[in-house]
Amino acid sequence: MATVSNVLHRTAPVSEETRRRVLEAIEELGYRQNEVARSLKRRATRTLGVVIPDALNPFHATVALQVERRAHRDGFAVLLAETENDPATESAQVRALVGRRVDGVIFPAVTAGSTIPSELLDRGVPVVVVSFEGRDPRLGTVHVDEPAAMEAVVDHLTGLGHQRIAFAHSGAHEESVDSRPAALAEALARRGLLPVPVKDGATAFCCTNDVIAMALIDRLECDGVCVPADVSVVGFDDIPMAAHRRIDLTTVHQPAEEMGQLAAEMLLSAIAAGGHAARRVIVPTQLVVRGSTGPVRRGG
Amino acid sequence: MATVSNVLHRTAPVSEETRRRVLEAIEELGYRQNEVARSLKRRATRTLGVVIPDALNPFHATVALQVERRAHRDGFAVLLAETENDPATESAQVRALVGRRVDGVIFPAVTAGSTIPSELLDRGVPVVVVSFEGRDPRLGTVHVDEPAAMEAVVDHLTGLGHQRIAFAHSGAHEESVDSRPAALAEALARRGLLPVPVKDGATAFCCTNDVIAMALIDRLECDGVCVPADVSVVGFDDIPMAAHRRIDLTTVHQPAEEMGQLAAEMLLSAIAAGGHAARRVIVPTQLVVRGSTGPVRRGG
DNA sequence: GCGATCGGTTGAAACGTTTCAACCTCCACC
DNA sequence: GGTGGAGGTTGAAACGTTTCAACCGATCGC
Numbered sequence: 002m003a004t005v006s007n008v009l010h011r012t013a014p015v016s017e018e019t020r021r022r023v024l025e026a027i028e029e030l031g032y033r034q035n036e037v038a039r040s041l042k043r044r045a046t047r048t049l050g051v052v053i054p055d056a057l058n059p060f061h062a063t064v065a066l067q068v069e070r071r072a073h074r075d076g077f078a079v080l081l082a083e084t085e086n087d088p089a090t091e092s093a094q095v096r097a098l099v100g101r102r103v104d105g106v107i108f109p110a111v112t113a114g115s116t117i118p119s120e121l122l123d124r125g126v127p128v129v130v131v132s133f134e135g136r137d138p139r140l141g142t143v144h145v146d147e148p149a150a151m152e153a154v155v156d157h158l159t160g161l162g163h164q165r166i167a168f169a170h171s172g173a174h175e176e177s178v179d180s181r182p183a184a185l186a187e188a189l190a191r192r193g194l195l196p197v198p199v200k201d202g203a204t205a206f207c208c209t210n211d212v213i214a215m216a217l218i219d220r221l222e223c224d225g226v227c228v229p230a231d232v233s234v235v236g237f238d239d240i241p242m243a244a245h246r247r248i249d250l251t252t253v254h255q256p257a258e259e260m261g262q263l264a265a266e267m268l269l270s271a272i273a274a275g276g277h278a279a280r281r282v283i284v285p286t287q288l289v290v291r292g293s294t295g296p297v298r299r300g301g
Numbered sequence: 302m303a304t305v306s307n308v309l310h311r312t313a314p315v316s317e318e319t320r321r322r323v324l325e326a327i328e329e330l331g332y333r334q335n336e337v338a339r340s341l342k343r344r345a346t347r348t349l350g351v352v353i354p355d356a357l358n359p360f361h362a363t364v365a366l367q368v369e370r371r372a373h374r375d376g377f378a379v380l381l382a383e384t385e386n387d388p389a390t391e392s393a394q395v396r397a398l399v400g401r402r403v404d405g406v407i408f409p410a411v412t413a414g415s416t417i418p419s420e421l422l423d424r425g426v427p428v429v430v431v432s433f434e435g436r437d438p439r440l441g442t443v444h445v446d447e448p449a450a451m452e453a454v455v456d457h458l459t460g461l462g463h464q465r466i467a468f469a470h471s472g473a474h475e476e477s478v479d480s481r482p483a484a485l486a487e488a489l490a491r492r493g494l495l496p497v498p499v500k501d502g503a504t505a506f507c508c509t510n511d512v513i514a515m516a517l518i519d520r521l522e523c524d525g526v527c528v529p530a531d532v533s534v535v536g537f538d539d540i541p542m543a544a545h546r547r548i549d550l551t552t553v554h555q556p557a558e559e560m561g562q563l564a565a566e567m568l569l570s571a572i573a574a575g576g577h578a579a580r581r582v583i584v585p586t587q588l589v590v591r592g593s594t595g596p597v598r599r600g601g
Numbered sequence: 602g603c604g605a606t607c608g609g610t611t612g613a614a615a616c617g618t619t620t621c622a623a624c625c626t627c628c629a630c631c
Numbered sequence: 632g633g634t635g636g637a638g639g640t641t642g643a644a645a646c647g648t649t650t651c652a653a654c655c656g657a658t659c660g661c
Contacts (some may be wrong), residue, residue, distance in 0.1 A: 057368045073383070247519070
């Protein structure tokens with residue numbers, strides 16, 4: 002019945018009497034709109050895809066969470082797709098999202114060298130990527146100024162006397178984190194320094210993210226190396242655990258909540274406007290100095 | 302065209318020649334099946350809902366992750382719904398899932414006293430809940446033996462000489478965690494003990510989960526109370542961080558991965574069979590003794 | 602008092618699939 | 632040589648909405 006569509010969406014005036022009767026019937030029958038029929042007709046699913054490499058990383062989880070909240074407020078649902086940091090899985094997941102006709106997609110991170118976003122963009126699906134800079138101009142991006150962040154990190158470390166600084170990778174191939182070693186190297190170069198290999202007597206480690214940093218601290222201390230007495234460690238993200246007294250990790254704060262919300266907002270307004278989210282937003286980071294960094298050890 | 306449906310789903314024989322031509326055309330046009338039309342016709346969406354109170358809790362995140370992986374293997378997608386531990390939001394989210402006609406729903410936890418699952422069950426949607434025991438017989442459940450776990454905890458603590466044991470709640474109203482204080486009280490009662498209020502000179506704390514336990518340790522140590530020298534703390538879940546040397550949390554291990562996979566499997570097979578997932582599975586826990594518990598302090 | 606407008610209601614087409622029945626051709630069988 | 636399938640193809644109905652156009656009666660401006 003056309004009338005019930007009208008009462009549900011206020012798309013045309015309907016008399017008070019009819020409205021009441023319709024609502025009554027709905028209540029009585031336990032009727033629930035069939036969103037899939039609606040989606041088919043409207044050619045819009047009010048669904049966002051979130052393609053996440055690893056939901057266990059609190060930074061990614063936070064972004065996903067915020068996206069979900071923001072989306073929910075606008076009546077959008079969120080389809081969660083895990084890639085396990087594997088390009089083949091990522092590709093399969095994106096294909097599945099296309100098949101399900103999501104209205105937009107957010108990538109909190111992307112496997113290295115991925116061409117996935119343009120595949121979506123070509124199909125007219127707006128895409129926002131978080132925490133790295135995409136190349137496609139149709140891409141919306143929310144990211145931080147990594148060179149500036151690394152500059153601050155190096156500033157802090159050299160101020161403590163460190164000269165032998167290494168970058169600690171994760172094994173995963175996320176494009177986002179892959180730009181960090183380069184940013185570090187540049188910041189070092191500006192002071193005439195070179196990054197040292199991990200196993201080569203570094204006195205300080207820059208890590209790809211906080212999870213890696215904590216794992217590193219754990220491993221170092223298992224080997225009897227003290228942090229920060231023997232070596233300093235700095236993370237990236239500032240996940241809640243980093244502030245714990247026992248961890249007390251010096252790290253680069255990324256405003257994960259804001260980034261997630263912002264990404265969702267960009268995507269939703271692009272969808273509403275029927276175009277791409279071609280905007281680049283850079284959010285500020287802040288170096289949070291805690292107890293995992295300290296002055297370089299004499300003769301270290 | 303009916304034929305292309307046949308070539309895509311092998312639902313009827315089709316000649317090699319036609320098959321080739323169809324696949325060629327699909328490739329050429331970049332055709333992607335419209336899953337929403339398919340869902341409408343089939344009256345099945347191949348979509349699972351995961352209703353999660355708080356994606357930042359690693360236990361929940363892990364369960365959700367495993368469900369996603371398992372579901373993906375069977376061509377199912379996962380709709381993520383966050384409840385923020387708020388019954389109203391939970392209810393809204395469930396309504397949204399019903400509207401989207403998910404084929405099944407998993408609750409890694411539920412707000413206290415929720416009647417949501419039966420609302421779904423009445424509509425014929427199979428539901429599996431994780432980590433607590435539901436009352437509705439149509440509900441599938443995957444949970445641990447909390448009384449036994451608490452028994453082990455109390456055993457451990459009393460073995461160390463603790464008599465004044467308190468339970469540390471989270472503020473959240475998850476039904477799952479709400480059964481733990483009772484389980485603790487029972488285990489204590491069996492030894493003629495009563496739980497003591499938190500602020501009343503307890504020498505050991507049982508926490509609702511590891512996140513709370515870590516926060517508690519943090520707060521205690523800010524106040525100059527040493528763990529485990531002054532008080533002992535035990536968690537629940539055994540999230541990865543609990544094993545970190547600097548945290549070193551004694552806790553009850555729940556096999557989160559297995560629980561997530563199991564829940565997904567139960568749900569998927571119920572969907573395939575067209576019925577409810579009316580099975581109850583209890584998975585074993587294990588007390589992992591680490592450094593956050595120690596002998597009670599003389600005169601403590 | 603007549604056409605235009607407005608509030609309200611309704612039938613029907615369309616969205617992109619699946620599936621059923623119909624059909625067509627060819628072959629084997631008795 | 633008709634009968635009965637099997638292999639293969641196709642038209643059309645259905646899934647549950649939205650939306651457009653049509654319609655109907657009443658009010659309004661002139």
